[in-house]
Amino acid sequence: MENLIALLVAAPLLGAAVLLCGGRRLDKTGHWLGTLLAAVSFGIGAVLFADMLGKGAEDRALHQKLFSWIPVEGFQADVAFQLDQLSMTFVLLISGVGTLIHLYSVGYMEHDERRRRFFGYLNLFLAAMLLLVLADNYLLLYVGWEGVGLASYLLIGFWQHKPSAATAAKKAFLVNRVGDMGLSIAIMLMFTTFGTFAFGPVLSSVGETSEGTLTAIGLMLLLAACGKSAQVPLQSWLGDAMEGPTPVSALIHAATMVTAGVYLIVRSGAIFNASPDAQLVVAIVGAVTLLFGAIVGCAKDDIKKALAGSTMSQIGYMVLAAGLGPIGYAFAIMHLVTHGFFKAGLFLGAGSVMHAMNDEVDMRKYGGLRRYMPVTFATFGLGYLAIIGFPGLSGFWSKDKIIEAAFAKGGTEGWILGGVALLGAAITAFYMTRVMLMTFFGEKRWQPAPDADTAPSAEPAAEHRAGELPHPHESPKTMTIPMIVLAFGSVFAGGLFSLNESFVKWLEPVTSFEHGHPPIGAAAVTGATVVALIAGVGIAYAMYGRRPVPVVAPRGSVLTRAARRDLLQDDFNHVVLVRGGEHLTRSLVYVDHSLVDGVVNGTAASVGGLSGRLRKLQNGYARSYAVSMFGGTAVLIAATLLMRGV
Amino acid sequence: MSALAAAASTGEAVQFWVLGTIAVIGALCTILMKKAVHSALCLAGTMIVLAVFYLANGAYFLGVVQVVVYTGAIMMLFLFVVMLVGVTAADSLKETLKGQRWLAVLCGLGFGILLISGIRHAQLNHFNGLGRVNAGGQVEGLAELIFTKYVFAFEITGALLITAAVGAMVLTHRERTERAATQRELAERRVREGVQLPPLPAPGVYARHNAVDVPGLLPDGTPAELSVSRTLRARGQVRDVSGQALEDLKALEQASAERLGRDNSREEASK
């Protein structure tokens, strides 16, 4: 059975190889091949899942060692896979959502002549992501970690002819690199501390080392997680990443890749459990990001950017949960899965809307779309209800549990974190309602389609009818089916998982669960959540439902303006890092040329001058030569006389 | 001749001091005289003195050879060349190379001091004269050595000498490469160049002397440089007599005027 694990990775990898090297002859069929291989991967995952369910809770973990990767004295890195419940969850999520989004892309990228390559990249991403969650040691995980980074780089920059896209791709990769630095330092620390970096040995022998080391490792892992999961302070890339095609935003930047950080933290739970400081930092980062993302999400008019902000904030929830320790891990993953469903659904819905609106992304130019695209409206609405945590839907179950756990952490930080989480819930309700209202309700604020090149997010997937008013239409089946499936997920998944805590039990052997008891009682917390939810929706309705939405964004308060600019994070980066870096490199180039090189050239010049002066002695007059000869002879004789020992 | 003793006799001492002084003076003059001819003559003197010293040292044959070869042949050769280049051409002793003279003097002094100190240091007191070797006749002794011990060196120097002679000829001799121009061609060239159509003026014309170094005088009495050979001009050996010639002319006219005046008075008397 465990020999199947490699196939999980191999199938999409094969697809990527074939599609990228296959050449034009695959343009016709390539996308179906890619989708098929993704589905194969999901099928294998399902088989393994079934097999796993058949076993007892303890012996469910499977191992497969392919070959010894880097055998160096005292340094053993194997290409080996580990499939336990945690990995299993991710495998199903990734391959499942992945397959759906492949299907969606078939329709979405129909008009793009580079569709084959797009699917190649998607398969590459699937392979890397599966490798990430299946690796049984941190080094192999690192490979997958960078692999998904590469895939996201390629996909964000898929429309490379747009400078904005190319820049966004580069930014994403660089910010992630900073995180990777943390991961590699963490791995090095593990190596020097434990002599290995395989999950088993490291996590089992955590107790034998000092807490300081563990804190260091934990913080480094957190840095890595921040990079990948767009947590403060490394969140700045996620917004720009929306330059990529919408399916990419749905799959990579909502459902799967950005949650890798949560996976890493949960996977390394033992380390964090052993170092409360690191754990607290994790929780704080999560809480901060939670608010940060939510605030940003409120101000954005670009529908994808608004959703990106929401993603940031939801992942903040997960990280917060992961920072709460055993009482939170399971809920972090649970929220991760449900979020995977409804956020992917929301993005696909957004894509469908943009598809219909000539790739217009500005919500102020939507409005009243519910009549024109009912399926999209329905699925998007269900996703919306799920994310705001409408009682009964997925989001409710997972998010509510997280808020409870936050309170349950106890002490002042418990209150603070819990409060933040509640506030976040309210803001979430607010901005999602805003999106909903601006997009599907109210009167039409449609604008004639801009030219392809000036389009804010010119997705050339759809044909442009420059200058015409858009006439929205429902998207083709290939696009609606995935949306419907995901909508089902976002409605029922949460309830299913919470059914006598099946999900928690399922994960318990890996993530060691214990019940958290909020000081004010779970019911009270739930009530508070619902109140917050109603408040958020109410305010949003008052602001955007009652009065008409201006097509041109009002100037807004200071906070709004700051939030539109991602709370000035980019400006900070630009001024401090980019400008500073440019000055540094420029001055260094100068130094290298004038100082380091100048010294050498200077010596050369001085030698030349000296020889030039000596050259004067060669005046060409035989007699002066004769003098020197004569003098030389004299000196020689003198020398000999002296030598003969006077 | 008596075999020379290790130590020199008093007579020899006197001779040495007198002639030695002369030799040194000669040498100094050689390098200090402005004109090459004088240098050559001084050198000749020094060499003769050296010849005498050879004799005094018992190298009779060498002394004679010295006189014959050096003072006779080589110095004469020098003189010939000097004549060729110009006897009286004096080159200024003014130094053109900066610091050359001081360096030279310095080196010279240092070198001399070195040599002398070297000799002084070499403790050469024991002289066993040439008595024994000259017993069988010196020339025979030399001949024996030359033709036995030094025969190869001798042959080689011979070859060297011949080569030198040939080389000298090659260097100085100039083969006429092109046909000599005929009178006609020369005339035509003169016309073409148009510098000096008529033949050059002869020296000494209108001048009192007609020696080759006296330029002819132009009608206005100034000397005609062209009438003197270029070499002489180059050496500045042209004797200018134009001034004197003009005076003579004046005197001539005065004399004639006196005579005419007398004639006038005589005519008045006849009326």
Add this chain to the structure above:
Amino acid sequence: MGFPLLTLTAVVPAAGAVLTAAVPAARRTAAKWLALLVSLATLALAVLVAVRFEPGGARYQLTESHWWIKDFGVRYALGVDGIGVALIVLTALLVPFVIAAGWHDADPLETASKRWRPTQGFFALILAVEAMVIISFEATDVFLFYIFFEAMLIPMYFLIGGFGDRAHSGSDENAAAQRSYAAVKFLLYNLVGGLIMLAAVIGLYVVAGNFSLVEIADARAAGKLDMATNTERLLFLGFFFAFAVKAPLWPLHTWLPNAMGEATAPVAVLITAVVDKVGTFAMLRFCLGLFPEASKWATPVILVLALISIVYGALLAVGQRDIKRLVAYASISHFGFIVLGIFAMTSQGQSGATLYMVNHGLSTAALMLVAGFLISRRGSRLIADYGGVQKVAPVLAGTFLIGGLATLSLPGLAPFVSEFLVLVGTFARYPVVGIVATFGIVLAALYTLVLYQRTMTGPVKEEVSGMPDLRLRELLVVAPLIVLLIGLGVYPKPLTEIVNPAVEHTLSDVKQKDPAPEVEAAK
């Protein structure tokens, strides 16, 4: 003694050089094919060496030894350890690519006279370099090594000065001037290093009485030959200086950007991927093998220099406007990593450094050759003159991207393995140094991606619009390199198996043990 295989691997390219040079002017193509065949034959021999080499066996294998200058104890002594084998194979592997990539670089211009034969000279020189590099990887006699270490400057000088990059901003005179400047700079830098090394070599002879690496090392190990501390340190510095110039270590690096910028892309690859490796290789074999104590004494300074090289080279790469100079500075940064790994004195570090030598050769070759193809199409080396190439020449852009990703050592590609080993090995002994070096990862990503973004992405520039995609010959050059990069990234085991024993020997030379992990985890 047996069959002189090692001699043969060096003699074949040497003979090939002579033959190629002798090809008449008209038969230019024949010369090219001859050179290519000879290089392939050399590759076959190198592979044979790798096969005949037993990883578990003696330290130096396939040895040959004959008296050369008996009076001075100079021997013609050859022998390879694992490191040598790896580098010989690398050299023999890269030269065919270099030749194929430079197929048209040395064709005489139409204006040239009929008897002018630059092509023959170009390929002959390349083969000559190969021969000398190989023999200096094989030499176990210090003097013999020195001879070829210096001799390889001559053909390199002519390759740089004689066959410049035709894509040059500025007039031909200007180009020629800069070219000769670069060539002379290259020559002077390396000669100075070489002379200092010569002094050290003579000093070594005075101290040790012979030139045999093995004998001296054994004598030192057995304590029979004891050098005064200062003598050893001076000798070490003499050797190290030469190697630090050759494998450009800050601040002795400034010759590399000029040389690589002015030379044609294949020659640039030859410089950085093959010739410079002799420097790092020699650090590992001679500095550590002959002067262990002094090596340990100098380690702190050298580590700092290496760190500076890493960060400084990367930062300057970011600041470059010329593609080839950018690659050159990137190489400087990478050489910093190699030196770091060597002097970290851990088995991971040194294995990593050795792998790094090989992988850096492959990755730089890939990136530089593709860059060369790009430049030859557009006729300019300035990054600003490109843009949107990805649209018109996707394959070229793809290969370029892979080369770049290898340069930033993406996991899954060969350089990652070596870089991570170096980092871990360094970190194990000097944590701070390791962490600082890790910044190199980010900077590498920066300059590579900036380069890719500015040249390949964005709207298509009209000068670029007509650019043809990779031709078959070029694809044949690049594809194997990429395959190797991926293959060695996924399965580096064959390489590590050859290298590890040699590294163990080196470590035993310097009497260093790997720092034991804090916790002996249940493996």
Add this chain to the structure above:
Amino acid sequence: MNPVNYLYLAALLFTIGAAGVLIRRNAIVLFMCVELMLNACNLAFVTFSRMHGNLDGQIIAFFTMVVAAAEVVVGLAIIVSLFRTRHSASVDDASLMKL
């Protein structure tokens, strides 16, 4: 008196000759100075032959003379041809040995 004085004289003459070579510009005089130096050497040789009581010194003096003769012949020939070409016998005019 001690015949060593001859040697002193020879040294003196030699030095004078050498100085002359360095000081004078006229090639002919230069040659004369060289002759002077040669003669000084001859004097030394003769004195040595007297000192050792054999003729070898004188033989060497012979050879010196012969060589001197040859040298003078060639040298003067050179001077003549020089004078022909550049109408001067000054050695400073031939300063083409400059780099």
